Amino acid sequence: MPDKQIERIQILNSRPEGHGRYILYWMQQSLRSRHNHALEYAISCANRRGVALVVCFGLTTDFPGARLRHYHFLFEALVELEMELASRGIRLVVVEGSPPEVAIELGKEARLVVTDRGYLRIQREWRTKVAASLTCPLHQVEGDVVVPVESASTKEEYNAANLRKKITPLLERFLAPVPELKLETPSRELTLHLGAFAHSLHRPAELVSRENSLGIHPEPGPVTYYAGGTSAAERLFHEFLDTKLERYDEDRSDPSLNCVSRMSAYLHFGMISPVYLAREARASGLAGAGAYVEELVIRRELSMNYAFYNAHYDRYEGLPTWARTTLEEHRGDTRRAIYTENQLQNAETGDPYWNAAQRELLETGAMHGYMRMYWGKKILEWRPDPQEAFEIALRLNDTFQLDGRDPNGYTGVAWCFGKHDRPWPERDVFGKVRYMNAAGLERKFKIKDYAARWSG
Ligand SMILES: Cc1cc2nc3c(=O)[nH]c(=O)nc-3n(C[C@H](O)[C@H](O)[C@H](O)COP(=O)(O)OP(=O)(O)OC[C@H]3O[C@@H](n4cnc5c(N)ncnc54)[C@H](O)[C@@H]3O)c2cc1C
The missing domain is CATH 1.25.40.80 (Serine Threonine Protein Phosphatase 5, Tetratricopeptide repeat)
Structure with a gap:
């Protein structure tokens, strides 16, 4: 990793280096063998010490909100990852179990554990637990954003304009390429001791063929529009x-x-x-x-x-005070239509454009970005309670979007309810929160073509 990007690395505990047989890369976020800062850093650690590098992935089959749709996509990626890492001499171990427990078990024989970074609460809790339980050091390497979050800003930003001012001068530095290193001591044939997880080892190809018997929530099922990897x-x-x-x-x-x-x-x-x-x-x-x-x-x-x-990033409480106040003031306003969560899920509203967007989501696992904004705004309009509307929007988003359960999804839904936006002229139901309507779609786009494409 270029020295100028040292901020990508954080040392999460103060344990002395172990005498183990390998460096462990606990790969729990950056599921790729190319352009992966954490992987290249782990290879350089292994080469410097003349030991092998093992990569592990802990597979929990009940990740909050994740369904078969998401797991299928993930398993396809693991199949490719195993082959690509093997071609670089690196063994990938996929172990079913709580991810931090898997990392702690394999970490017992490691000199040093390297991991990648995630910003969700659960991802941070996992890393905190591993840092506290390992007897060797844990180094976290950020490779899934361009500018690491603390380097970009030391506080929650009010909107995109404020963050843009801070990130733009840093872009050149953090857009440096990620040089690919050669691992000098291959780990493909290394014997590993898995302790309590000895019977939980999986080959990725097996996971794809056995995905229906792993106890994963089966609905919604896999989509054919996007292949993982x-x-x-x-x-x-x-x-x-x-x-x-x-x-x-x-x-x-x-x-x-x-x-x-x-x-x-x-x-x-x-x-x-x-x-x-x-x-x-x-x-x-x-x-x-x-x-x-x-x-x-x-x-x-x-x-x-x-x-x-913001500790409330996935909750209604994360919205700015002005937005919650105005939505509260308009809670009693008459709605022109109200739909249940089931009607929303099944694309059974009176709005053909909204139904088209929901059908696109059900069928493909994704929705066009502009329609996501319209979709969220309409859920706010069609439920009597804004907090309940927020929760329904998040639930539908996280269940059906292949990219759900992501900081982008929490922020996108929150944006529909006023986050990162400013107050607008006041109106019914929305109060001062920005409003969107079907006439806007008709004026700006060939929206009837879109509705016809997803007419069901
Ligand atoms: C209600 C709502 C829910 C959303 N849910 C999710 C979600 O669950 N997961 C998710 O990743 N994104 C979510 N978004 C953000 C955005 O709509 C999607 O990231 C984008 O539509 C993905 O399509 P794309 O990759 O083709 O985007 P492109 O237009 O090709 O953009 C490239 C990349 O830029 C980023 N990006 C684009 N638009 C946004 C945006 N508005 N906010 C943040 N990043 C953006 C994404 O990472 C995207 O992949 C949501 C937005 C809203 C309004």
Whole structure:
């Protein structure tokens, strides 16, 4: 890793280095073998000490909110990851069990454990637990944002404009490439002691074939629109560079044109690096590159800032006071329509554009970005209680979106309820929270084409 990016590394405990046989990379977020800061750092640690590197992934089959749709995508990626790491001489161990417990068990024979970083509460709790339980050091390496969250800002930012001012001067430094190192002591044949997890070892290919018997919540099931893994992500992204990026700035908002990269699920699972995406977009020299980097870096990393600095990032309480006050004042306003959560889930509202967006989500595991805003605003409009509307929107988002359960999802839903936005002229139901309506969609886009595409 370039020295100038030392802020990517954090030492999470103060244990002395062990005498173990290997370096362990506990890979729990950045599920890729390319452009992975934590992996390259772990290889350099192994080479410097003349020992092997083992990579482990702890598989919990009841990650909060995760369903078969998400696990299938994950398992496909693990199959590719195992092969790619093997081609670099590295053994990937996939162990079913609580991820921190798996890391602690394999960490018993490690000199040093390296891990990657996640901003969700559960991801942070896992790392805190491992740091406290290991008898060797735990180093955390940030590779799933361009600018590590504390380097970008030391506080919760009010909006994108404030964060942009802070991130822009740091971009060049943190967009340096991630040089690929060769592991000098291969670990493919290393015997591992798994203790209580001895019978919980899985080959990724087996996971795909046995996914229905692992006790995973089966609904919603897998989608065929997106295949998991870095190669699938890179293929989609190159198609985007070749056919869409040039027009991204003008056309990205129109749901009928689908002029977007569809990278969010891959970013969510760490199957693709944001540094790689931003570098490739900029290197293309195409007109849309600046707008793309704005979404990928500023908007996305504003979400990480929110998740990191606001303990209520996934709750109604995380909304700004002005937004909660105005929504409370309008709680009693008459709604033109009210739909149950089931009607919403099944795309059974009286709004053909909203139903189309929900059908796109049910079928493909994703929804066009502009429609996500409209979708969330309408849920607020169609439920009598704004807090309940917030919770329904999050539940539907996290259950059906392949990229759900992500700082971006919590922030996106919160945005529909006023987060990172300003007060607007007051009106019924929404109060001072920004309002969206079908007439706006009809005025700006070929929205009837979109509705026809997802007519059911
Ligand atoms: C109600 C609502 C719910 C959302 N839920 C999620 C979610 O669960 N997971 C998720 O990853 N994103 C979520 N978003 C943010 C955004 O809509 C998606 O990231 C984007 O539509 C993904 O499509 P894409 O990769 O084709 O985007 P592109 O337009 O190609 O953008 C490239 C990348 O930039 C980032 N990005 C784009 N738009 C935004 C944005 N508004 N905020 C933050 N980052 C952005 C994403 O990482 C995206 O992959 C939500 C937005 C709203 C309003």
